[in-house]
Amino acid sequence: MATNSSPCSSSSTNFLPSSYIKNEKTVLFSRFVVTVPRKSTGVTQIHSRVQGRKCSHIKSSNGHPLNAVSLKDDGKGIPVSEAEKEESTLSITVVGASGDLAKKKIFPALFALFYEDWLPENFTVFGYARTKLNDEELRNMISGTLTCRVNQRENCEDKMDQFLKRCFYHAGQYDSEGDFSELDSKLKEKEAGKVSNRLFYLSIPPNIFVDVVRSVGLRASSLNGWTRVIVEKPFGRDSESSGELTRCLKQYLTEDQIFRIDHYLGKELVENLSVLRFSNLVFEPLWSRDYIRNVQLIFSEDFGTEGRGGYFDNYGIIRDIMQNHLLQILALFAMETPVSLDAEDVRNEKVKVLRSMKPLKLGDVIVGQYKGHSKSGRSHPAYTDDPTVPKGSLTPTFAAAALFINNARWDGVPFLMKAGKALHTRRAEIRVQFRHVPGNLYKRNFGTDLDMATNELVLRVQPDEAIYLRINNKVPGLGMRLDRSDLNLLYSARYPREIPDAYERLLFGCHSRGEKVVYQK
């Protein structure tokens, strides 16, 4: 078992299986969400007017703006003036730049932010990993994954060239302070004496998080601006290992510098969940056990681990998808109305939901693992055929679970989570099934299957983002035939603009804390 006195090295991180929900709180910084441990510095939002525009600054409870916190000032923070902001630089280092997430999501998201002018004037992107590459090789590697918005292709090539010229690479070991010192020198060169803000995205396996944070903290943090580190999941395997990881990270960073993100909370439809519920009178009165029969949270992918087995096999689908992405959605869905949209208020309501949850029983869970099969002349390998998966592995790649919230609003309503890899389709949905109409006058028209006639509200998170409500209506004509139809808000029809990727929202939030978003509207 991990103890307070154990050393914070990767090899000492002892992961034990069980739930690790209880130790965490979720903070919503206006446009994105991070989880922080319970005793973290609180945040509050204050409003002021800058140049005639209303804007929000998020302040830490120590009274300083969070965006002024520098590692070297021990987390106490130094206020940054507007003039200093003009003169500041932003350096974004993608640690693990050679990996799957970096190539698929992080570099493309950074390019999209640049394309849309959401990055500051002075910025530099660095890739860091062990793989030996030079700047040009990094640029070649990522250029294939950068895409322009479908509806905004003008100057796309130019913009890509401009972006790639700002991308550099440094090869190094994750536990080498010397290698991070060299990175620091390269960063300083690009920052050219300006106030330097540094963002490190840890796109690496979790067993090396602490090594990197130590090296960053000791050798590559900013001396005159802020330093922030973004980590996604898995943030430990259970309560103890999650706490241990926090303790280790906090030896080198203050809480304000650690951004624990969940990229599902950056998805457009997940952001819209609260808007739908709290800004439309029609839904909130129905949002309880009185009207809702069950809630389904569904994640499926039509591809397998495909070389990510080394990571996946240690975690399985429950820790990869359910404990974080689906549980965050569940908490947002089920929470009471927060006092305000401020981070702390939303987080507090979500924590109450998690604390009211009935511990999951083995009998309420099923697990499975995908097998190989052939379809239309193509063969699809089994999970254990993946060379990165240990032979004979029993790690689940599919799970379904019924969860219950023991509170006045949700008592007895099953929240059904289903998640799987290598299934038939790729989709993520929230499906809300309502109760039957009591004494339904039209039941004869529906036949025996009353379930067919119940209303359903669906938030299709991806692909083809949509919100639709299944209702019953009369088929036009002299007879009385009923039909089921969808009142459908299909995003591609209503909003022809491409929807930003979740990582764009999160990366933007981490470097700006949403200030530009607030300025704009």
Ligand SMILES: NC(=O)C1=CN([C@@H]2O[C@H](COP(=O)(O)OP(=O)(O)OC[C@H]3O[C@@H](n4cnc5c(N)ncnc54)[C@H](OP(=O)(O)O)[C@@H]3O)[C@@H](O)[C@H]2O)C=CC1
């Ligand atoms: N892929 C995804 O869709 C998502 C991933 N994540 C999280 O992001 C992080 C990165 O994921 P992903 O890119 O898929 O991971 P990868 O397995 O692709 O690893 C990223 C890089 O880390 C280095 N690396 C890999 N294994 C080791 C090791 N055992 N020891 C030291 N370095 C290693 C490699 O770089 P090099 O050898 O060049 O040093 C590799 O290119 C993980 O924490 C993952 O859980 C979160 C959400 C989604």
Ligand SMILES: O=C1O[C@H](COP(=O)(O)O)[C@@H](O)[C@H](O)[C@H]1O
């Ligand atoms: O966190 C993860 O998410 C991806 C799926 O993300 P999406 O945004 O493409 O839906 C999943 O493939 C991966 O296993 C998991 O680690």
